[in-house]
Amino acid sequence: MTRPSIRLRSAGALSLIVTLIWLGTALVTARLLTSELDEVFDSSLQETGQRILQLAVVDVLGREEEGVTQRVMALDEHEEYFTYIVRDDRGRILLTSHRADPARFPAFSDTGFHQADDQRFYHESAVSGTVALTIAEPLSHRREVAREMALSLALPLVVMIPLSIAGIFYGLGYGLRPLVQLRAQLARRGAKDLSPLPTEDMATELRPIADTLNQLLARLDTAFAAERSFTANAAHELRTPLAGALAQVQRLRQTATDPESVRRAEEVEATLKRLTRLSERLMQLARAEGARLLTDTPQDLRPILRIVAGDFAQGADAGRVTLTLPDTPIASDIDPDAVAILARNLIENALRHGQGPVAVTLDPQGILTVENDCPPILPDDLAALSGRFVRGKDAGDGSGLGLAIVHTIAERIGSPLRLASPLSGKSTGFSASILLRGTPYQEPSR
Amino acid sequence: MRILLIEDDRVIATALREQAEGEGHSVDWAARLDEASEALATTSFDLILLDLMLPDGRGLPFLRSLRAKGSQTPVIIMTALDQVSDRIEGLNAGADDYLVKPFDLSELSARIGAVARRYSGNPNPLIILGELSINLADRRVTKATRNIPLTAREWVLFEAFLQKPGQLLSKPQLEERLYSFDAEVESNTIEVHVSHLRKKLGAMVILTERGLGYRLGPA
Numbered sequence: 001m002t003r004p005s006i007r008l009r010s011a012g013a014l015s016l017i018v019t020l021i022w023l024g025t026a027l028v029t030a031r032l033l034t035s036e037l038d039e040v041f042d043s044s045l046q047e048t049g050q051r052i053l054q055l056a057v058v059d060v061l062g063r064e065e066e067g068v069t070q071r072v073m074a075l076d077e078h079e080e081y082f083t084y085i086v087r088d089d090r091g092r093i094l095l096t097s098h099r100a101d102p103a104r105f106p107a108f109s110d111t112g113f114h115q116a117d118d119q120r121f122y123h124e125s126a127v128s129g130t131v132a133l134t135i136a137e138p139l140s141h142r143r144e145v146a147r148e149m150a151l152s153l154a155l156p157l158v159v160m161i162p163l164s165i166a167g168i169f170y171g172l173g174y175g176l177r178p179l180v181q182l183r184a185q186l187a188r189r190g191a192k193d194l195s196p197l198p199t200e201d202m203a204t205e206l207r208p209i210a211d212t213l214n215q216l217l218a219r220l221d222t223a224f225a226a227e228r229s230f231t232a233n234a235a236h237e238l239r240t241p242l243a244g245a246l247a248q249v250q251r252l253r254q255t256a257t258d259p260e261s262v263r264r265a266e267e268v269e270a271t272l273k274r275l276t277r278l279s280e281r282l283m284q285l286a287r288a289e290g291a292r293l294l295t296d297t298p299q300d301l302r303p304i305l306r307i308v309a310g311d312f313a314q315g316a317d318a319g320r321v322t323l324t325l326p327d328t329p330i331a332s333d334i335d336p337d338a339v340a341i342l343a344r345n346l347i348e349n350a351l352r353h354g355q356g357p358v359a360v361t362l363d364p365q366g367i368l369t370v371e372n373d374c375p376p377i378l379p380d381d382l383a384a385l386s387g388r389f390v391r392g393k394d395a396g397d398g399s400g401l402g403l404a405i406v407h408t409i410a411e412r413i414g415s416p417l418r419l420a421s422p423l424s425g426k427s428t429g430f431s432a433s434i435l436l437r438g439t440p441y442q443e444p445s446r
Numbered sequence: 447m448r449i450l451l452i453e454d455d456r457v458i459a460t461a462l463r464e465q466a467e468g469e470g471h472s473v474d475w476a477a478r479l480d481e482a483s484e485a486l487a488t489t490s491f492d493l494i495l496l497d498l499m500l501p502d503g504r505g506l507p508f509l510r511s512l513r514a515k516g517s518q519t520p521v522i523i524m525t526a527l528d529q530v531s532d533r534i535e536g537l538n539a540g541a542d543d544y545l546v547k548p549f550d551l552s553e554l555s556a557r558i559g560a561v562a563r564r565y566s567g568n569p570n571p572l573i574i575l576g577e578l579s580i581n582l583a584d585r586r587v588t589k590a591t592r593n594i595p596l597t598a599r600e601w602v603l604f605e606a607f608l609q610k611p612g613q614l615l616s617k618p619q620l621e622e623r624l625y626s627f628d629a630e631v632e633s634n635t636i637e638v639h640v641s642h643l644r645k646k647l648g649a650m651v652i653l654t655e656r657g658l659g660y661r662l663g664p665a
Contacts, residue, residue, distance in 0.1 A: 246548040
């Protein structure tokens with residue numbers, strides 16, 4: 001499972017934060033404005049109340065009859081936010097606005113603002129408390145105004161928040177561009193390129209990463225070089241005494257006169273040869289597993305194969321190996337020594353397990369094929385041979401490492417070894433083929 | 447053939463030397479490059495067997511400088527460096543052949559023979575000379591299907607003529623060939639062997655240039 005990208009994570013977090021800030025700001029603004037509005041509303045309620053009270057006092061004092069309720073007639077039908085009622089000191093209602101419901105007007109004694117029954121009241125009295133006015137305004141009106149105000153504050157957010165998110169996303173993409181460039185730079189270099197990354201123009205945050213990566217590449221390069229020089233030196237150190245012992249025992253065999261000495265010399269010689277082969281294979285395996293198998297400079301495969309095939313021109317198998325090469329050079333960036341190890345093991349395998357000639361072919365596409373004649377191999381056995389560290393049924397004195405070495409190299413150069421038996425169009429034979437073109441660097445799957 | 451063996455490992459060197467001398471070559475052994483340079487300055491060799499890792503330096507630069515100086519002497523590299531890249535480098539430096547240690551002594555003999563034949567201009571080990579059929583690889587001479595046995599010394603001398611057909615070979619040149627058999631070559635040794643060869647192979651096989659030396663005849 002892959003984690004979401006840094007861009008997505010950051011954009012998500014930033015968008016959430018920005019949205020919350022916007023909403024918080026809108027909320028606080030609405031709150032502040034509402035309390036301001038309340039003051040304005042209260043002040044207008046008070047002003048209106050005081051004005052009506054003055055008129056009411058004049059009206060009430062001018063009456064002939066005392067204690068009579070009079071309702072102000074509506075001049076015209078209209079939305080009325082303010083309703084009022086005027087009482088005398090004994091609680092008798094002297095005057096009401098045309099829609100005022102006296103039941104909903106509590107009898108206040110204190111001058112000032114009161115709140116009850118979802119209404120805002122203002123109470124004030126005049127003429128030594130004999131005329132008292134209560135004016136009311138429904139709170140629902142104020143809430144409606146506050147709601148409309150909050151809505152008009154929130155409405156731009158519907159547009160602004162998506163715009164901010166888009167901006168954040170784009171900005172992050174722009175900011176993270178050096179990271180994308182670094183990734184592309186790493187992806188472009190071939191598997192064999194261990195040169196350090198240039199760090200001069202690198203972003204501050206990326207520089208430590210690049211420096212660490214460069215140190216790692218340098219260590220890897222050193223390790224590869226050490227591995228290579230170790231296998232080369234170890235091979236040399238082992239081969240020199242073996243060569244001396246083998247040469248001496250061969251001289252002994254040639255010059256010995258009694259059959260017993262000849263027989264013993266032959267035994268020692270055979271043992272030395274086995275030891276030589278085994279140490280050679282172990283070195284090859286070490287090379288195949290440890291060392292760098294791709295080189296910086298592609299080389300023609302043909303001279304390498306000529307040398308390897310030439311090694312079989314002498315001795316017991318002389319004349320069995322036939323080599324077919326294309327006329328034009330076949331360049332490959334696979335290490336020539338790895339190619340030689342691969343070819344040598346395939347040819348030795350074919351010589352040991354097959355009868356008659358062994359055909360070694362390099363086609364113009366760079367596919368190396370080694371074919372030999374032998375009874376057909378059962379599909380199960382063939383599948384088993386494709387696995388590592390498996391000996392054929394009649395491996396004889398084989399080390400069992402040959403195909404394992406070939407498999408290891410094939411795996412590491414990313415070019416599968418294909419085994420087939422019988423040969424196409426025949427009922428017998430065995431063929432092993434592998435593409436030796438080298439590995440064009442592939443984008444790693446993300 | 448006069449062979450210069452450049453090899454620091456005494457065990458290997460003695461076995462190689464014995465082997466080559468057993469086949470009638472004369473071998474000078476140098477354990478270091480400076481000894482080898484000295485030998486090359488004073489003597490002309492027909493073949494150099496060169497090890498690559500020597501106590502006083504590497505064989506490849508030595509070979510390169512030898513070729514740079516215009517030396518035509520065939521060189522077979524013998525080395526424990528088994529990598530193909532080393533071998534390609536060796537061949538590019540001017541080696542004629544490359545043997546990876548450990549190797550069979552018989553393979554060394556075969557390669558010496560092959561390189562010598564290539565240098566004589568005829569890589570084919572079979573030579574037809576009049577009625578004679580000569581196999582350089584097997585060291586066998588047949589005349590009308592009849593095998594003619596030659597002694598080791600007779601063979602070494604005969605081979606010297608076969609490798610340089612038509613060329614005049616002086617008595618000291620021929621004596622040099624026989625150094626591996628005797629510490630001292632007696633004054634009439636060459637005459638004795640030439641007369642044996644004529645008796646076995648035919649009077650016209652070796653011609654005498656009076657006062658100068660011998661050359662291969664039409665047989």
